[in-house]
Amino acid sequence: MLNKYKIESALIHGGIYGDQQTGAVNVPIYQTSTFEQRGLGQNTGWEYSRTGNPTRAALEALIAELEHGKAGFAFSSGMAAIAAVLSLFHSGDRVIISSNVYGGTFRVLDKIFKNFGISYSIEDTTDLAALEQKLTPEVKAILVESPANPLLTVTDLKAIAGIAKKYGILSIVDNTFMTPYLQRPIELGVDIVLHSATKYLGGHSDLVAGLAVVNDEELAQRLAFIQNATGGVLGPFDSFLLIRGIKTLGVRLDRHVENAEKAAEHLQNHRAVKKVYYPGLPGAQGFEINKRQAKNGGAMVSFELYEKYNIKRFFSSLKLIALAESLGGVESLVCHPASMTHASIPYEVRQKVGITDGLIRLSIGIENISDLLMDLDQAIAESEAR
Ligand SMILES: *Cc1c(COP(=O)(O)O)cnc(C)c1O
Numbered sequence: 001m002l003n004k005y006k007i008e009s010a011l012i013h014g015g016i017y018g019d020q021q022t023g024a025v026n027v028p029i030y031q032t033s034t035f036e037q038r039g040l041g042q043n044t045g046w047e048y049s050r051t052g053n054p055t056r057a058a059l060e061a062l063i064a065e066l067e068h069g070k071a072g073f074a075f076s077s078g079m080a081a082i083a084a085v086l087s088l089f090h091s092g093d094r095v096i097i098s099s100n101v102y103g104g105t106f107r108v109l110d111k112i113f114k115n116f117g118i119s120y121s122i123e124d125t126t127d128l129a130a131l132e133q134k135l136t137p138e139v140k141a142i143l144v145e146s147p148a149n150p151l152l153t154v155t156d157l158k159a160i161a162g163i164a165k166k167y168g169i170l171s172i173v174d175n176t177f178m179t180p181y182l183q184r185p186i187e188l189g190v191d192i193v194l195h196s197a198t199k200y201l202g203g204h205s206d207l208v209a210g211l212a213v214v215n216d217e218e219l220a221q222r223l224a225f226i227q228n229a230t231g232g233v234l235g236p237f238d239s240f241l242l243i244r245g246i247k248t249l250g251v252r253l254d255r256h257v258e259n260a261e262k263a264a265e266h267l268q269n270h271r272a273v274k275k276v277y278y279p280g281l282p283g284a285q286g287f288e289i290n291k292r293q294a295k296n297g298g299a300m301v302s303f304e305l306y307e308k309y310n311i312k313r314f315f316s317s318l319k320l321i322a323l324a325e326s327l328g329g330v331e332s333l334v335c336h337p338a339s340m341t342h343a344s345i346p347y348e349v350r351q352k353v354g355i356t357d358g359l360i361r362l363s364i365g366i367e368n369i370s371d372l373l374m375d376l377d378q379a380i381a382e383s384e385a386r
Pocket of ligand 1: 077078079080102104145174176177195196197198199208209210
């Protein structure tokens, strides 16, 4: 079915669609740990659900097709997917990560993989010439996010893939913020795509899951081995929920993005707002690159209030938008990067990279946009020093 249908249709009918046996339009939930064998050495193609499960296999085929890759793998969380991909490397290898990768990605490298002799270095992946200088022989991969948290920094994915190819190393993209509906890194030459499917792919803030897609048979075999050997697999019920979530990804994201564009514009014109970070706004960092490599700017918007506004009062005054970590659900969420997602970064470093105490990150949901803008406006008004 690969490439036969447009993405809106592939989201609904892609991968292994329905059930051959009964004609059910949905993939059944094969809630089983093991499969009876017909005789010694005669299995049905399924043996044990860590190794493979038909519901999970349907999801894995679906994400591979959506990302235009060769094979997909489903894990119990985004971090389990990332840890499995990092298990491809050996002692002595080094991985370059972009300066604003997800905190958990940094943490697993710094606190776990480092102990096994896999080193990392943090680089500004928007500066390609400087990046190339860092490619010493022990560097085996470059891992980037675009746009990246929380300043929505855009990295040129095609250029990163090109540099990786030139040096014979792997390019890895965490595509959580965009999803294959908005951006398909493998089409740009990237080797491995990662997802926290907890976010937009699931879309309803009701499950934790991770996905990986590779575009090479040998890599697929190695990752299948790691997935089975380390065992962080996604269960059948969560696999079903994720397939169900993915079916509506297109319509959800259309509304998410429509709302995000309006919110970014509204905030940009607000007298209380010092700066808006949104890759879909003309003039934003990486606006042209993002336009080339993605369908639009996505639905994450960050903004900074002027110092005279009381940030604590802003957050406590919001009525519709919930203060919470995570993103990508149908409901709008807000977070304060300086004290929440990026609290582990020292104050001086935060100031330097632009994660100021006045910075606010929004995951724009699919509610009515005027309700969202009204909530933001009244909370900003409440936060004004009196
Ligand atoms: C949430 C997130 C992760 C981690 O995923 P979990 O499902 O929470 O384990 C990784 N990368 C990005 C960009 C994320 O937003």
